Amino acid sequence: MTASRPTFNPARALAVRVLTRVLTGETFAAPALDAALAEARLPARDAGLATHLVYGTLRYVLLLDAALTPLLRGETPPKARALLLAGAFEKLVLGTPPHAVVSEYVNVARMARLASPALVNAVLRRVARPAETEETRYALPGWLIDVFRRAYGERAEAVLADQLQPQPLWLSLSSAGVRSLEAEGSVVEPGPQGVDRVVLARPLRESAAYRCGQAQPINPASMAVVDALGDVEGRRVLDLAGGAGVKAALLAARGARVTSVDVIARKHEAARANLKRLGLRADLLTHDLTQPLDLPPAPLVLLDAPCTGTGTLRAHPEIKLRLTPEAVEEMAALQARLLPNAAAAVAPGGVLVYSVCSVTRQEGERVLRDFLATHPEFTPEAVPGLEVPHVPAGEGVLTVPEAGLDGFFIARLRRTA
Structure with missing residues (x-):
């Protein structure tokens, strides 16, 4: 009887590859992720997971680095670092069950050849939230925290915390665009400056409103x-x-x-x-x-x-x-x-x-x-x-x-x- 081969979600491998390119300064997240998703043609749910992992990991990377650094020795290869950051994000921020995080990312490391499975197993089992400082709380360098405090005064704490939240989709829509999106099952909520906050039922570029020139992201x-x-x-x-x-x-x-x-x-x-x-x-x-x-x-x-x-x-x-x-x-x-x-x-x-x-x-x-x-x-x-x-x-x-x-x-x- 042949043992079953371990599987992994391709969204995680895609996210790690994109993160590697972004974290090494090769590119920016949006074009790299768009290109990778267009080539991979993942199902909508997996594309959503990859997007959440890329942007979530980048938003929290200062906290995640502080958690991982005590567990690593020497220089960590870029692909391994990106994989460990994504795994730490799932475990420490998203709250994915630890055993699932370890299993998934060990399989990604092994099958996509992105890192040593033994290293991933050892680090992700032990990684825990670091002691809280201002920089880990807001996942920002101290000098940027000071910039926001000078700009917003008493509102700064709420502003800083909000930078860690996912970015909504904002669209300038014609009346026909609103009707078209709602007919497809999207949720359209009016926002300031005449721009609507939208939760899409399908990718934006596949929507009739976008294709027909009734929607402009802004x-x-x-x-x-x-x-x-x-x-x-x-x-x-x-x-x-x-x-x-x-x-x-x-x-x-x-x-x-x-x-x-x-x-x-x-x-x-x-x-x-x-x-x-x-x-x-x-x-x-x-x-x-x-x-x-x-x-x-x-x-x-x-x-x-x-x-x-x-x-x-x-x-x-x-x-x-x-x-x-x-x-x-x-x-x-x-x-x-x-x-x-x-x-x-x-x-x-x-x-x-x-x-x-x-x-x-x-x-x-x-x-x-x-x-x-x-x-x-x-x-x-x-x-x-x-x-x-x-x-x-x-x-x-x-x-x-x-x-x-x-x-x-x-x-x-x-x-x-």
């Missing part, structure tokens, strides 16, 4: 940046550092005549494809915004500047593993070069919206303060249409990254001459 805090421009119908708008053109598409949907500018040409390919899916159009321009723009001044200009992304740690938890205080200063210096060139593109009497998806003072409050000190022709105005929770931040506001929202610095300026 966080409500990001939508608040678009809303800060006010009424755009029939008006010319420059969308600077526009990336993949999501904000350009939303502005075009409101009737604006949009030119989206970015330094990376391949991002225009994604923008073009998304605009086509939505049945919209915008002009796309490749340009380095550290240099002046050769375009006629526009009445409305949006600079959603490249930043450290500290306001998006829930959705992009790998950021906290790579970011340094020095990188914050470098990014603030870049933004300080971009903002005057964006300002020069604003017509007299026009509006400039400056935003970053970061909560550091250097990138938001300080960049704007220094700009206003040398550009008296710009006057700060209240940011209109804000439905998301927010706190004051110098001459702008910071959205509060709780309940699935991102943290954005947003400022609206009027050119008076």
Whole structure:
């Protein structure tokens, strides 16, 4: 009689492979996971497990490392480290029964050849929650904890805890999109800034609403940046550092005549494809915004500047593993070069919206303060249409990254001459 061969859930092996690439700095989680899932074609339940393991492990990695380090000697190979982190996440955070965790990950190690089964067995049997410190409680380095405390004061503890929660799916939907998703069995709950919180019955790209251009993923805090421009119908708008053109598409949907500018040409390919899916159009321009723009001044200009992304740690938890205080200063210096060139593109009497998806003072409050000190022709105005929770931040506001929202610095300026 032949002994049965041990089995394992392929979702765990996929998650470990993705985690290995992300933790070694090769890639970011979202594109790596999307590509791996597209190739593997796992059933929906297994794809959900792989997604939860990747993002959950990355959110808690500082706590998990503190738990694993006393049990390891010497340098742990990247694949073995990723596997042990995922197993520790299941055992210590998800509460998967310890015997099941050990069995599953030993089988993954053996059959997918990702680590020594004996090492996995020994470590996952013994791993336990480490002594609590601020860094293990919030799974953040101390300097980033200080950033959030400076930004949100008495609200900081709730904000920090919320960064460890899964990111919900936010969609800007047409009425037809809502009906279509609900007909498929998805749950649609209205949220701030006209953006709906959605629990899907099937993968987003397989939904009729997405395929028919009735759905656009966007966080409500990001939508608040678009809303800060006010009424755009029939008006010319420059969308600077526009990336993949999501904000350009939303502005075009409101009737604006949009030119989206970015330094990376391949991002225009994604923008073009998304605009086509939505049945919209915008002009796309490749340009380095550290240099002046050769375009006629526009009445409305949006600079959603490249930043450290500290306001998006829930959705992009790998950021906290790579970011340094020095990188914050470098990014603030870049933004300080971009903002005057964006300002020069604003017509007299026009509006400039400056935003970053970061909560550091250097990138938001300080960049704007220094700009206003040398550009008296710009006057700060209240940011209109804000439905998301927010706190004051110098001459702008910071959205509060709780309940699935991102943290954005947003400022609206009027050119008076």
